[in-house]
Amino acid sequence: MQPEAVDSREASVVDESGGTGEDTSVTDENRVSIRRRKRVARIAADWRTRHSPYLVSPENADGWTRARLFPAVRSSTTTEQEMRAASVALAVMAIVPELGKQIVGLVGGPRGKIECYTEVRFTHADQDLRPDGLIRVTRGDKQWTALVEVKTGKGVMKAEQIDAYLKLARVKSFDAVVTVSCDIMPAPDELPVAVDARHTRSVALQHISWEEILAAAALVSAHGGVDDRTRAGVLAEFLRYGCDSRSGMCSFDDMGKHWVKVRSGVKDSTLSPGEVATAEICRRFDQLGMHLALQLSALTGQQVTARGASAHVDAVSRAKQLADSGELFGTLRIPGTVSLVVYHANLARERISCSMTMPAPRSGRPVTKVNWLIRQLDEAPPALRVTGHQLGSRTESASALLGGLRDDVAAILPPAGKDIREFTMTMEVAMGSKRSTDKGFVHAMTNLVNDFYEAVVASVKPAPRT
Incomplete structure (x- = not known):
């Protein structure tokens, strides 16, 4: 079988995508391996209206409750x-x-x-x-x-x-x-x-x-496929049961009892890195990362993974960072994307953000590179912040909101004779004030990550290699 035609910008003898290449074809004559870069999956279009990211509920125009195989009635004990x-x-x-x-x-x-x-x-x-x-x-x-x-x-x-x-x-x-x-x-x-x-x-x-x-059930049901109609129905009923709050199969939605204390301590500069509350909120933030990865996996069909503190030293430094600046960071690895997605919380400013940094094209003028990026961000909001990092420097950069760049790209162009090394796109919103509920911090961060994925991550493609 002949290999499928591959865009020259996305094919190479050696996979340069850091392991994101999936499909491999081999020519009979030269035995050259050609790998196709894995496409970024689209997020489920109805994610905002779902009762749970793990549950695909068919609409019922009559408002009736569908008969359940596993009724989630309230248990007495x-x-x-x-x-x-x-x-x-x-x-x-x-x-x-x-x-x-x-x-x-x-x-x-x-x-x-x-x-x-x-x-x-x-x-x-x-x-x-x-x-x-x-x-x-x-x-x-x-x-x-x-x-x-x-x-x-x-x-x-x-x-x-x-x-x-x-x-x-x-x-x-x-x-x-x-x-x-x-x-x-x-x-x-x-x-x-x-x-x-x-x-x-x-x-x-x-x-x-x-x-x-x-999350595993949602992946199998919506993306993996069950080849038997009856088994598929049983699996769908299990998801309906599990996503009902009365089942007791809860999803992560609470930053814990120390959340208010830590937020107040950050604002008053009275939080100590050695406090139990500080370490607990750092741990909760890592749990939040796992939640973000699981729900995004269910909505995209891709195996998203979260990366938190991997060692005791990291955990200690993160607790100090939280106490000193009120900041917490985490990263998500998503198959097919150009880089890691970073989610960030600043408790002092009461703001949360989601960002991604990607290499700029190697060739072309700076203005051409900026226009190349803007063309891919059609669905991104005007408030998206775009930063151009200067080639040859770790500190020199220029930022502007996407809305302004659509009219004039000059705001992030480097000085004459300089070039752009990479771009960072950042979406920032207000932090939820509660530790849980649909107006809380977890809900706000989850919506932000999904919005950023939908508007930015799924839209941008890697820079041409030439």
């Missing part, structure tokens, strides 16, 4: 809510193997036939133990088994309970203990509960949040 959530999730994992494989993979399990059980009972060391569930994956003559403990809403994992399950799993030669709750971990190796490290030598302890499960 927390235990009842947890039992219902565990049973629904485990059942759908077994019925819809496309989702089951995704979730098992996220907790370190292998591919294979998935069987799920609830309310399994064991006796160990004179204790009656009853985990919320058990997952068994069979592949050939090998089995992988994991005990599952579930919490919903504001439920918190108990260290002694997880320790007991780890000991049980070791005695039974099970492979893992999986915890599921609304706690979204800012790092893959972080756990919502501290346990004795000796108990995890032979048994893996894995955590997954409800939001990660819903």
Whole structure:
């Protein structure tokens, strides 16, 4: 089969896109590998009107409530809510193997036939133990088994309970203990509960949040595809159940109890980097990054990842930065985009922003380069700030709002004889005043990131290489 025609600006023998190239064709004569740059996915057009980014709800002109396979009626007790959530999730994992494989993979399990059980009972060391569930994956003559403990809403994992399950799993030669709750971990190796490290030598302890499960379900439902109509219907019903607040499968929407204190401390210059509140808000901001990545993954069909503090040193410096300047930063890696997307909060100014920096074309006059960028920003708002960074300098730059540049590009042109190295596009809005709710900080940052993706990230293309 002949390779498809590729734009000369987006094809090369060596992939220069940092791993974003996907499709590869090879000519028979010279065996030259040609890679097509991965296209940036468009965000779902209806994202503003969705009840949840993970839920695609068909409109009902009559306003009636569609009959549900899993009714999200209010539970009388927390235990009842947890039992219902565990049973629904485990059942759908077994019925819809496309989702089951995704979730098992996220907790370190292998591919294979998935069987799920609830309310399994064991006796160990004179204790009656009853985990919320058990997952068994069979592949050939090998089995992988994991005990599952579930919490919903504001439920918190108990260290002694997880320790007991780890000991049980070791005695039974099970492979893992999986915890599921609304706690979204800012790092893959972080756990919502501290346990004795000796108990995890032979048994893996894995955590997954409800939001990660819903994001995986949304990706499979809307983008991955389920080839059976009945299974697709079951998966859609699971998403409707999980996105209902009464299910207890909460998404991240709260900056925590220390949010007001930290905001006030930043304004008064009384916040200390060593305070528990400072470290907690930094951690919450990383959790926010995970939320931003998950909901954007569901809306675009791409695997978006967040990058937070990767080491203790980073966490300490971020706490100091928050205390000194009131600023927090995070980054999102999105397949096919020209660079990382940076989200930023300035608590002192009560402003949040989202930005992206991209290389300018290598050839052409500065005015040509600016016009090249402006032509791609047709859907961007006039208030978008565009900065041109001068070639040969790390500090020299000029900025202007897009609305003004559309009339006159001179505002960001460098001095005569100088050139433009790269551009930074920044969208900035007021910060939400509340720690949660639809007028809060999380909601404002989520909308900003989605707006920026829709208007800028999905529109700009990499500069020509020649």
